[in-house]
Amino acid sequence: MAIGLTHYLVIGAILFSLGLYSVLTRRNAISILMGVELILNGANINYVAFSHYSSGNVEGQIYAIFVIMLAAAEAAIGLAIILAFFQIFHTIDVEAAETLKE
């Protein structure tokens, strides 16, 4: 079977699911962040694949670049939050952050 759109979409879906799994099960904030990166990468593959196979122009790639850019911003902010979190709670287990619950 020749490589086609479906292959790329399936890879994207797998990456997405793995990222989701990571986000679901991890208790470590950085691991969650890594899961989010996987999710974004999965979505990006879809963008570029659609751009290549479905629309034939580069607009999908533009979206991918936007996503990458936002991922960079998100990582910076996320890690800053994690560091602040670590300074307060001396752990990065997200279960520790339940002081708002009470």
Add this chain to the structure above:
Amino acid sequence: MQAFVDQLIQEGYFPGLPKEIIYLGAMLLAALVVLSFFVAPLAGITSWLERRVWARMQSRVGPNRVGPQGILQWLADGIKNLLKEDIIPSAADKWLFVLAPYIVFVGFLATFVVIPFGSQLIVADLNIGIFYLLAVTSLVVVGILMAGWASNNKWSLLGGMRSAAQIVSYEIPAGLAVLTIIFVAGTMSMQGIIKAQGWAPWDWFLFYNPFTFVAFFLYFTAALAEGNRTPFDIPEAESELVAGYVTEYSGMRFLFFFFAEWGNLYVIGAIATTLFLGGWQVPPVTDNPVLIGVLQFMVFFLKAYFWVFVAMWVRGTLPRVRVDQLMSACWKYLVPLSFVSLLGTAAWMVLYPKGNRLASFGMFLMGVAILLLFFKRVNYQIRHSRPEIYWKPYI
């Protein structure tokens, strides 16, 4: 290169083999040839030359025993390292420890894909060439961090993190300086950038306008920092961190790191040559394509190697900076200045969309004047200390 392989296939040199396999074989063969007959000697000889140059600047002699003038010293060192025991510390993270040198090496080697040694001598003239270069060199960071962490040694880790912070920081001024040239050339292809310049020095982007002139030095400084070179070699500062992230490495893996480091020096020179110094452009002296190719290669190689020499020279001159000085130099000085040069070049492009020949000539003359001033200072220093002038490069 593909055309050449196609031709060979056409002429029936490989009967019965599928085309892809031949391509794969050809690629591997080419890579092997380049690696063992160009990259490895290059890195090795650079290591030898550095020791010689450095020694002479400190009134010493340097290695001169193995082979004529010690030129085979690198080979001896390499063989010695290959024969040494390959130690993996028991507390190290074995997989990452093994993997790290390869990642560093891949990041270094991948740059050779787009380095234009001549108008024909390039592996692939990617249309995003210089961008690709910036991208693959960032692989090195990961490798260094990996090495630092996997060694399970605080010096290694500190060295790795310092190195990563340094490289990530200095990527910004370097990228901005590169961007000024992309502005001027209007392309990211390495060949395109070279073709936008001429063989004459005043056609080089170095003298295109005052801002590119500054950008060149900013780029060179930032590139030295990215290559962990003195005066920015705090990641492997031997007086503080033993050997930084390579502390625990030995044998072949150790060799890989230093291979990458010295090879990187040449890559830095090559990029600087491509961006600012007219690359392989030669005066139109002959029509013979082979001769022209050789000439172009020579010109490019020498220009690039000159900057390798300058890096050694800098190493012989400047002391190592402190970590905070390193960071403040980057963020307070290099980044704003490279922004200035970027915006200045943009303004220049608006003012003179076709460039300004007069300004280029003026800048060139200024460059010559600086050079003359420099040699005047050298002459003064020589006379001042009344040493015996000794022009012999060998001893």
Add this chain to the structure above:
Amino acid sequence: MDHPIQTDYLRWIVLLPLVGAAVNGLLGAVLQKRIGKWIISLFACAPVLISFLLSLQAFLDLLALKPDERFLIDRLYPWLSVGSLRVDMAFWVDPLSAVMILVVTGVGGLIHIYSTGYMREDKSYWRYFAFLNLFTCAMLLLVTADNLLLMFVGWEGVGLCSYALIGFWYHDHVNARAGNKAFIVNRVGDFGFVLGVFLVFWSLDRSGHGTLVFREIEKFSALLQGQEIWGVGVVTLVTLFLFVGATGKSAQIPLHVWLPDAMQGPTPVSALIHAATMVTAGVYMVCRLHFLFSAAPATLAVIAAIGVATALFSATIALTQTDIKRVLAYSTVSQLGYMFLAAGVAAYGAAVFHLMTHAFFKACLFLGSGSVIHAMGGEQDMRKMGGLRRSLPYTFWTFAVAVLAIAGTPLTAGFFSKDEILWQAFSSPHGSPLLWVLGVAGAGLTAFYMFRQFFLVFFGECRADHHVKAHLHESPKAMTLPLVLLAIGSIAAGWIGLPEIFGGSRFAEWLEPVFGAHHEVHASGSLEEILMALSVAVAAAGFYLAYLIYYRGRLAPERFSSLAGGLFYRLSYNKYYIDEIYQFFFVNGTLLLARIGAWIDQYIIDFIVDGSAKTTAFISWIHGLFDNHVVDWLVNKIADSTFDAGDKFRKVQTGNINSYLYVILGAVVLAIIVKLRYWS
């Protein structure tokens, strides 16, 4: 005409003052402290002067073209593109806006220079010049705008800057209030303007040619004919709305109230606002859209009526004012009335001509009065001045020239322009003899009050106190030089627009490509001469009366002020109580409504509430017993169970990303299943 010449320097006419404003506004405080005020002056004056030179360049460029092709345009970039609306950031110069930019940058530049002398002692020197430059920029944007929307930006810009400049000395509450007033009254007008713009676009868009570019509106304005909203022609409605905007900006009845109060700002600001820039915006806008106005005779009639009414009305107020600047302010309103009168009889050329001449002599008057105030140490009451002609020679002579000009003395600029207006009011198809009569009456009043002011200030005994007298001094060079230049302009500017009988107007020729050919003259040349002579005679009468009363002292002013028991005098002195009426109807009306509401609230509703409360209290006492034993038990039970339930449900709200994600994911999975099962 369809292919205007693309240039690239027009933008700098507008942008240079902006650059000046930016430099002074952002770095001014530092520069002033570190380097000195001269650098501020440099950054403030140089851009305007360069703009003036560029304007001259544009003017000469236009001159070099054939009359029908006199258009320069400078397109910067597409600004907005929403639906069918395409708006470019584009500046254009045609003969009309060429006149305007010359006036704005020329007179404005002189005012800038003047200000460097006038404001020298002020601490917020840089802030003043930043706003002044911004103001100039906004005004230039307004006049060079290629489309209505861009014009509106300038329109609002001058409003904003006038607010800032009028309230420049904001430490004084009165000044800040004056700024507020100007701003709010302008908003009323701007609302009309915006409605007009919307309506233009909407109705053009309905016909398939939605645009806001002037030339295109002109091209498609025929499409508006016949369209109606609520039984009124769209053109009439549009022009009326736009005219509301113009009344606000140009201080016509009934929105004129802000202008006299705007005298609270520094005097050069008054000069800039009243002579050259902001108030002329309305006139300019009407002239710019003359094709729309010409197509709406009803609006023209309204404009002419309001114009002449304003001219007369404010002239009568100016008769009795004692504040030197207020007299000038009402005179401005009055002169603007003349301009609208001209516009109202479709004599746009005359309006613009008067606008231009007025710019010169009114600027001269304001700056002269500023010089007087400067000399008097801030005193503005004319009753405390007098005999200043010896102490202030330059001011005196330039003021004299300007007064002659505004009074319509023959051979001065004011004479030619006012006469043109009056003649057009008489002879134009939209005019009538009645308008002429009223106009001439206004001219007579103008002559009177201007000479009254002139005599009060410069002749007779000095009525100032000792202290001030000792310090009387002529203003510095930076202030007298603009005065002289403006005085020369007050004379010379008229000569480019000679009436028909004296050889025809170059000015009218110049504006011809914009406004079309002259109206057919339906009265003979001799009639024009007679009318001219009459108006001069009336003005002369005004002068003579003032001469008698205030120079010779033959007639006591009280003889006039006590007419009809002083009614007229008090009316005029108190500005017909317009401010009070507005206060009463609009401000107090609102307050009264609020009070009525409060009263109803306090006495009626509160009574009902109190009464029911007492009743309820009684009933509840009875219920209390039942409540305590039966209901409480029930309620407590419910509360307890709710609490329990909440305790259990709280566990859903874990604050944990993972558990939320489970829920989200579950929903997504369900959605996909449903999609695949039932809709595929």
Add this chain to the structure above:
Amino acid sequence: MELATVIFYLIAAVTVGSAAMVAFSRNIIHSAFSLLGTFAGVAAIYVFLGADFVAAVQVLIYVGGILVLILFAVMLTHRITDVRITNRAVGRIPALAVIGVFLFLLVQTIRETPWQKAKEILYSPTTAKIGDLFLGNYLLPFELASLVLLAALIGAVVISRKELKE
């Protein structure tokens, strides 16, 4: 089988494999370094899709920026000298079940949907086109993105700044 196909499957295997490492590894450092494989694999996939510029951006930003940031964060928040850093995961079984169902459904959807086909599939340099679009149709988002980046920059600085009082 064509060589390109083989390489594609190879890259896909690397990508998915290292992504799985990220998701399942018990050592957070291994997770973080496995991201390198994923990012590089995804970049290679972009190359396959003819998106050279995006691939370079992916390597530059993800590998050179985000990955290094993540590694820094890991190293700053753990006792790094301990090799066996645990990476706790809870509720593996239900999560796996849900994710499995989800993935199955996704793949099912992908297979069943009749995707639109491009007229022709081009492999041409995209950089110039992307640049034109960024400064043309996508100017507003582009500017907004720069604003977002600036805000993120300031935000990161503000958040990670040490409070002087404490």
Add this chain to the structure above:
Amino acid sequence: MSTLVEYVGNVAETVTTIFEGMAITFSHFVRRPMTIQYPDRIEKPVQEMLPLRYRGILEVDLDICTGCLACERVCPITCITIGIEMNKETKQRSFSHFDIDICKCMYCGLCAEICPTGSIRHSQEFEGACYNPAGLVRHFVTEPVPLYKPKKGGETDAQMITKVELGLKYLDEFATPEEKVGGAGAEEG
């Protein structure tokens, strides 16, 4: 403003100092190295080029050693061990062993300084490498050697005279530096 001036000043200073520094190193680059190439590429053996005061490996001339043990006592790391025994038959004392462990020796020169006859001294030899650490302990006594007793009225044996003179010359050169002769030492005396 002053911050800007400072900033530009910093940049200018960096550029000029680096410029100057590069010039200096380049001037060194074209100088003759100070290093003497060893062991080949020099005109005569190194040992012969070394001055008398060179602190090479210690050597002892047992012929003029009085066995006073001053060197053994003064050595801070006790790398000198001397054994003296009485020969019952001849009633003469003689060295049973005289060992210097040059592994330990730190070439401080105290022993040579204190030696009354100059018998222990630094030689010009410096190549001490050998395959076995034990080889680095120098044994100067192979068979018992009698102690040296200075004869009253000077030596008569020509061979002995040269030895004694050599020792004294060494003492003059090494143990009494020039400053002591002309300066402080003379005043004290």
